[in-house]
Amino acid sequence: MPGLDIGVIGPTGFGGSYLTVELLNRGHRVRGISRHPEKLGHHEAYTSHPIDLEKAPIEDISKAFSGLDVLVNEYGPHTAGEEALQYQPFLELTRKIILAAKDSKVGYFIMVGGCGSLNLPGTHFHTCSESRDWWLAYRRAIAKSHAHVAYMEERLGSMGTALREYRDAWAAVRQGTDTGATRRSIDEYEQKVLNNDKAKTFVTACRTSFMFFDGNTSFRWTYISPSALYRPGKRTGTYKTIFDEIPLKPVPAGADPKSLEDRLHGITAADLAIAITDEAEKQGRIGRHWSAYADLSDDTPTPSYVTLS
Helix, strand or coil: CCCEEEEEEECCHHHHHHHHHHHHHHCCCEEEEECCCCCCCCCCEEEEEEEHHHHHHHHHHHHHCCCCCCCECCCHHHHCCCHHHHHHHHHHHHHHHHHHHCCCCCCEEECCCCHHHHHHCCCCEEEEEHHHHHHCCCCCHHHHHHHHHHHHHHHHHHHHHHHHHHHCCCCCCCCCCCCCCHHHHHHHHHHHHCHHHHHHHHHHHHHHHHHHHHCCCCEEEEEEEECCEEEECCCCCCCCCCCCCCECCCCCCCCCCCCCCCEEEEHHHHHHHHHHHHHHHCCCCCEEEEEECCCCCCCCCCCCCCCCC
């Protein structure tokens, strides 16, 4: 197919950088839209449009989106640490972006949300972000992954360091070398996870952002939520999809069927970039909320960001 003009909001970030490289490798023309999109590097089919979306008026944002066949929103303030995880600013910026995309008549809007908007299996009103079991299963799962912990350390500083300590404590439990202090450190960490209002506030904002889209027929959109264990890693080239629900592995033999422990799927940024690029080209999930997941058996740490040069 002939190359498309595709805008990527956040082209130098985690998911955005992998996506931009994938799009360019597929022969598309990419417009990077952020404060410093030039930091990604140079490519003949890549153009930078510097703009501070948080401060710019909607009219200027609309001009930034002008002439695009597809716009992918990879905006994520979480790279700036916990202080940036705020409910109202995220939703206000999402609103501005949508209004500007509609005003500039973007052909297809792809929103990359969070897995907190995905429903638990068999439910219509209960998302995984409301589940105490999900929060614990998520933290325990990422702690088991060396690649994920390394990524969190690089990306979030002290939050990543705390996750490394939590990982080491659980390793001691599995090896039978834990002590009372080890168990206490695990309990303290998990209580902090359950009581972390800042993280939950942002996840809730991501979930609420879906309401801008659900049932909205005034523009062409799709909303993809990465599966829970979303991290850097190997590009396998294959993935599976599911609508509306968080993807889960089968219940292990003898386990509680209601438990989420060891059942969370994930996907690397490289494989999610394939899924998003496929959707940009085929546009087969218009007006749908979906997730993608893939093989995460390779646990080798890889860069959190990629560049063009």
